[in-house]
Amino acid sequence: MALVQQIQPQRDPGARSGFARRVTGSPALQLVGRRLLTAIPVLLGVTFLTFVVMNLIPGNPAQLILGINASPQAVAKLDAQLGLNHPFWDRYWIWLDGLLHGNLGIAYSNQQSVNSIIAQYLPITCWLLLYALVGALVLGILVAVLAARKPNGIFDRLSLAVSMIGLSFAPYALALCAGWLFAVKLGWFHIIDNSLGNDPFTAIKNLTLPALSIGFGLFAVYSRLLRADIIEQMEREDYIVTAKAKGVSPWRVLVVHATKNSLFTLITLVALNLGTLIGAVAIIEPIFSLPGIGAELINAININDLPLVEGIVVVFALVTVAGNLLADLLYTVLDPRIRYGRSAS
Amino acid sequence: MAAQLPDMTATVLPPQPSLPSLVSGRRLRWQKISRALRLWVPAFILLAMLFICFVWPYVYTIPPGDTGSILDSSLPPFSPGHWLGTDANGVDIFSMLIYGGQVSFEISLAVTAIGILIGGILGLTAGYFGSWTDSVLSRVFDVLIAFPALVLVLAVAEVLGPSEMHLIWALCAFSIPAEARVFRGATMVVRQSPYIAAARLSGTGNWKIIFKHVLPNVIPGIVTFSLLGIGIIVILEGAVDFLGLGIQIPQPSWGAMIAKGQNVLTATPQYVLIPSIVLLIFVMALNLLGDALRERWGVR
Amino acid sequence: MSPTIQAEGALLEVEDLRVAFAVGGREIRAVDGISYAVEPGRTLAIIGESGSGKTVGCRAIMGLLPTGTQISGSARLRGTELIGLSDAQLRKHRGSDMAMVFQDPARSLNPTMKVGKQITEAIQAHRKVSKSEARERATELLRLVRIPAPERRFHEYPHQLSGGMRQRVVIAIALACEPRLLIADEATTALDVTTQAQIMELLLELQQELGMALIFISHDLGLAASYADEVVVMYAGKVVEQAPANQLFGTGGTVKMRYTRALLDAIPHLERPAHTELPVVTGRPPDPTALPPGCNFAPRCPAAADDCTAKAPALTEHAPGHRWACWHPCENGGAA
Numbered sequence: 001m002a003l004v005q006q007i008q009p010q011r012d013p014g015a016r017s018g019f020a021r022r023v024t025g026s027p028a029l030q031l032v033g034r035r036l037l038t039a040i041p042v043l044l045g046v047t048f049l050t051f052v053v054m055n056l057i058p059g060n061p062a063q064l065i066l067g068i069n070a071s072p073q074a075v076a077k078l079d080a081q082l083g084l085n086h087p088f089w090d091r092y093w094i095w096l097d098g099l100l101h102g103n104l105g106i107a108y109s110n111q112q113s114v115n116s117i118i119a120q121y122l123p124i125t126c127w128l129l130l131y132a133l134v135g136a137l138v139l140g141i142l143v144a145v146l147a148a149r150k151p152n153g154i155f156d157r158l159s160l161a162v163s164m165i166g167l168s169f170a171p172y173a174l175a176l177c178a179g180w181l182f183a184v185k186l187g188w189f190h191i192i193d194n195s196l197g198n199d200p201f202t203a204i205k206n207l208t209l210p211a212l213s214i215g216f217g218l219f220a221v222y223s224r225l226l227r228a229d230i231i232e233q234m235e236r237e238d239y240i241v242t243a244k245a246k247g248v249s250p251w252r253v254l255v256v257h258a259t260k261n262s263l264f265t266l267i268t269l270v271a272l273n274l275g276t277l278i279g280a281v282a283i284i285e286p287i288f289s290l291p292g293i294g295a296e297l298i299n300a301i302n303i304n305d306l307p308l309v310e311g312i313v314v315v316f317a318l319v320t321v322a323g324n325l326l327a328d329l330l331y332t333v334l335d336p337r338i339r340y341g342r343s344a345s
Numbered sequence: 346m347a348a349q350l351p352d353m354t355a356t357v358l359p360p361q362p363s364l365p366s367l368v369s370g371r372r373l374r375w376q377k378i379s380r381a382l383r384l385w386v387p388a389f390i391l392l393a394m395l396f397i398c399f400v401w402p403y404v405y406t407i408p409p410g411d412t413g414s415i416l417d418s419s420l421p422p423f424s425p426g427h428w429l430g431t432d433a434n435g436v437d438i439f440s441m442l443i444y445g446g447q448v449s450f451e452i453s454l455a456v457t458a459i460g461i462l463i464g465g466i467l468g469l470t471a472g473y474f475g476s477w478t479d480s481v482l483s484r485v486f487d488v489l490i491a492f493p494a495l496v497l498v499l500a501v502a503e504v505l506g507p508s509e510m511h512l513i514w515a516l517c518a519f520s521i522p523a524e525a526r527v528f529r530g531a532t533m534v535v536r537q538s539p540y541i542a543a544a545r546l547s548g549t550g551n552w553k554i555i556f557k558h559v560l561p562n563v564i565p566g567i568v569t570f571s572l573l574g575i576g577i578i579v580i581l582e583g584a585v586d587f588l589g590l591g592i593q594i595p596q597p598s599w600g601a602m603i604a605k606g607q608n609v610l611t612a613t614p615q616y617v618l619i620p621s622i623v624l625l626i627f628v629m630a631l632n633l634l635g636d637a638l639r640e641r642w643g644v645r
Numbered sequence: 646m647s648p649t650i651q652a653e654g655a656l657l658e659v660e661d662l663r664v665a666f667a668v669g670g671r672e673i674r675a676v677d678g679i680s681y682a683v684e685p686g687r688t689l690a691i692i693g694e695s696g697s698g699k700t701v702g703c704r705a706i707m708g709l710l711p712t713g714t715q716i717s718g719s720a721r722l723r724g725t726e727l728i729g730l731s732d733a734q735l736r737k738h739r740g741s742d743m744a745m746v747f748q749d750p751a752r753s754l755n756p757t758m759k760v761g762k763q764i765t766e767a768i769q770a771h772r773k774v775s776k777s778e779a780r781e782r783a784t785e786l787l788r789l790v791r792i793p794a795p796e797r798r799f800h801e802y803p804h805q806l807s808g809g810m811r812q813r814v815v816i817a818i819a820l821a822c823e824p825r826l827l828i829a830d831e832a833t834t835a836l837d838v839t840t841q842a843q844i845m846e847l848l849l850e851l852q853q854e855l856g857m858a859l860i861f862i863s864h865d866l867g868l869a870a871s872y873a874d875e876v877v878v879m880y881a882g883k884v885v886e887q888a889p890a891n892q893l894f895g896t897g898g899t900v901k902m903r904y905t906r907a908l909l910d911a912i913p914h915l916e917r918p919a920h921t922e923l924p925v926v927t928g929r930p931p932d933p934t935a936l937p938p939g940c941n942f943a944p945r946c947p948a949a950a951d952d953c954t955a956k957a958p959a960l961t962e963h964a965p966g967h968r969w970a971c972w973h974p975c976e977n978g979g980a981a
Contacts, residue, residue: 038484042484042487045485045488046491049489053504164629164632165629167629168576168625168629168631169621170580170583170584170600170603170621170624171580171584172587173583173603173621173625176603177618180610180617180618184610184614237752238747238748238749238752239753239756241747242747242753242754242755242763242815243755243766244709245707245709245739245740245744245745246740246766247738247740247741247770247771248736249736249770250732261755261756275492275493276493276494279493279495279496282495282496283584283587283588297496298588301499301500302590309500313492313500316492317491320491320492320493321491335756335757373667376667
């Protein structure tokens with residue numbers, strides 16, 4: 001989705017306290033530690049907000065579970081059983097406590113533990129996301145490098161046009177249009193077949209259209225960003241001129257020097273946008289009837305199954321925060337200036 | 346020791362009265378034209394769409410979206426009187442697009458405006474005053490941004506209940522932090538400028554500085570981001586409608602039109618394809634315009 | 646002194662070089678017809694302010710300008726015409742026959758590549774040697790540029806070295822394939838004064854040791870006075886004065902161009918009384934997209950007359966070995 005490109009890595013210079021310097025030697029660890037510390041209030045905020053929002057949804061869960069014809073006593077009994085008659089903060093604390101121990105509660109609809117439900121539907125989502133991500137990255141890098149070779153050349157303009165379409169195509173619209181084109185018109189895939197099957201080939205075949213729907217937008221963002229970054233390196237950076245002055249072949253300059261340095265930004269972007277990636281499954285999976293987390297979330301919302309919705313949403317949000325942390329971590333690990341620190345002589 | 350000069354016979358290098366142009370005039374002209382086109386073509390497309398959706402119905406009466414006789418049902422495109430065809434209830438597709446466009450425009454512009462207003466104030470505050478204000482506000486933004494946009498919007502829409510106003514507020518839950526972040530980032534950059542320091546030293550009040558000095562310099566970045574933002578909002582709003590969790594009104598937005606066409610995709614793909622393409626063109630025009638403006642104004 | 650004609654031909658002969666770009670729909674004439682020559686083993690200084698075209702001219706010779714740049718004229722390296730060669734052909738010369746050292750060592754080196762690797766890359770671009778041979782040669786080069794503990798430095802990243810050492814590495818890279826011509830583009834501008842002197846001394850020592858021709862580009866006339874054999878002064882894309890250094894500077898030196906005179910006068914001297922106002926040249930260089938019809942320097946020249954704005958003076962050899970382009974040159978341009 002177009003949102004993805006706006007989230008740029010924000011470098012935080014920050015000060016280092018003497019204590020931190022004594023405790024941790026490596027500057028990379030310092031940075032990571034600081035980031036973890038700032039992430040904690042965000043994580044708490046995330047859990048709190050989820051809980052608040054979910055509890056504002058009108059309707060009595062006990063009533064929903066038991067149905068309209070249930071007697072008030074039965075409802076009250078279930079209320080007490082589920083702990084719904086406790087004050088807000090108590091309930092939040094109980095839930096948070098459970099969360100910290102890895103227990104996301106019990107779903108209203110089928111009394112299964114939320115953990116197990118998530119575990120059940122997670123694999124397909126993971127495969128789907130992996131497929132989309134890897135496809136988008138590989139193609140994105142390839143296209144970006146080829147385009148950067150001759151900026152404003154034919155391939156470059158073509159790739160920009162395709163990227164523009166990818167950026168602007170609503171994923172659900174793309175899913176349906178691609179579905180129509182490839183499944184209905186060309187018959188290459190089946191929209192209805194939605195399992196992973198017994199062998200990798202079926203899995204890949206069935207996941208291709210959904211992965212395309214998510215991946216096309218990603219590909220557009222990645223290739224555009226990488227291309228712009230590479231071109232900027234090639235045109236603005238002095239070390240590129242030095243490399244050329246050495247007599248190194250243009251491909252080597254492009255790939256070994258410019259692209260390598262641009263990949264940092266790309267990888268950080270990927271990690272930062274983990275959240276958006278996840279959000280996309282909420283709409284793509286229902287279209288293709290894939291039994292994944294996203295579809296399950298929509299189901300849960302439709303039947304007002306609060307614990308399930310809370311559980312899934314919290315997991316989504318936590319993954320996003322983890323993605324941000326990962327992005328910072330990667331940035332420090334990959335940039336030798338930070339990894340090796342300064343040792344001027 | 347004198348350096349040897351290449352031409353030993355004539356020691357005078359003849360002056361060139363006016364140098365022949367090394368750069369072809371044609372290429373220069375093309376560069377200028379192309380730059381202008383990249384700005385004005387998308388702008389024109391957007392204006393045309395706005396015009397068709399809001400002005401056209403008054404000029405040439407289009408039947409309002411919810412009439413249509415069953416006799417005209419399911420006409421294919423290019424049928425007489427209904428150039429895009431009709432749906433199963435006989436409603437003209439073109440007028441559905443127009444009314445859906447009205448809904449989409451209204452919602453996305455309202456959301457973006459609120460986002461800029463509220464997000465702007467919050468972001469300017471956070472970026473300008475820094476330290477505690479910034480820390481607190483940034484954490485709040487981070488929490489909101491941590492949720493995938495769609496999920497956040499769905500949740501808020503659920504809570505508030507189905508209605509157009511509530512959908513707008515739900516979408517604002519996404520747009521306010523997003524705009525706030527952009528404002529904050531741009532403000533922090535501008536804050537470092539020497540003329541801000543000069544203004545502070547001369548005793549100008551903080552808010553005056555913000556509105557007179559910071560704001561004008563932040564505007565280019567905001568405009569380019571918000572143009573993209575409008576596209577994202579329209580897509581998000583469509584997604585909510587698509588899932589059937591949005592507003593249920595007789596005039597379906599483009600997203601809702603796409604959703605409705607889902608079930609009959611095999612037989613009559615145009616119900617999905619037409620609104621999809623219209624949506625695509627709209628968002629592309631927004632993106633292209635944003636790119637052209639970014640290029641013109643030198644925003645990064 | 647009567648000029649002695651060298652037996653060998655010039656190493657680099659530049660004739661009527663012109664470079665133009667199209668930016669944002671306008672044409673910029675960065676270099677407007679310059680000519681000079683460099684002998685093997687000699688040092689040429691190209692002096693000018695920012696925007697005079699001094700860097701662009703040399704980069705044009707090396708083929709380091711972006712695509713879409715229009716280059717015309719001639720630049721012959723040992724008889725081989727360089728202008729008009731394809732990039733693949735130029736690459737054979739680039740880094741091997743002729744090499745360049747750049748201004749800012751902090752930015753000229755790839756921050757994510759080890760220093761040694763950047764040198765071996767230069768070697769392996771032109772010679773078919775094994776990795777270990779390249780490594781040996783690289784370490785040798787590091788030693789040549791007087792970097793202590795070269796074996797250790799080989800494995801370090803640029804940010805782990807000081808500014809002066811980084812510049813030495815850049816020089817090592819340039820020397821990797823024993824070039825005949827070394828171009829130093831503001832090589833010392835980004836360094837502090839002490840390091841500046843060290844690097845200049847190093848360049849000259851290396852020039853002696855390896856018998857290279859050296860072109861150094863600078864805005865600092867003082868450097869030219871101290872280190873150059875021959876000086877070329879550029880303004881707004883043209884050569885305005887050209888002479889052996891001893892004819893321009895020092896006692897008995899005669900500076901003819903108003904511009905060169907102004908540059909010299911602007912150098913602060915300890916001998917002047919304290920608080921003397923520095924005679925700075927007013928105004929700014931002309932807009933390269935709209936050059937005036939007459940002499941480019943006329944708008945800023947204290948001695949400008951009507952014929953100056955009407956017609957551009959030609960670069961003429963008015964005295965043996967000394968060329969200038971001015972209708973009203975300084976009469977007794979004694980150097981400070």
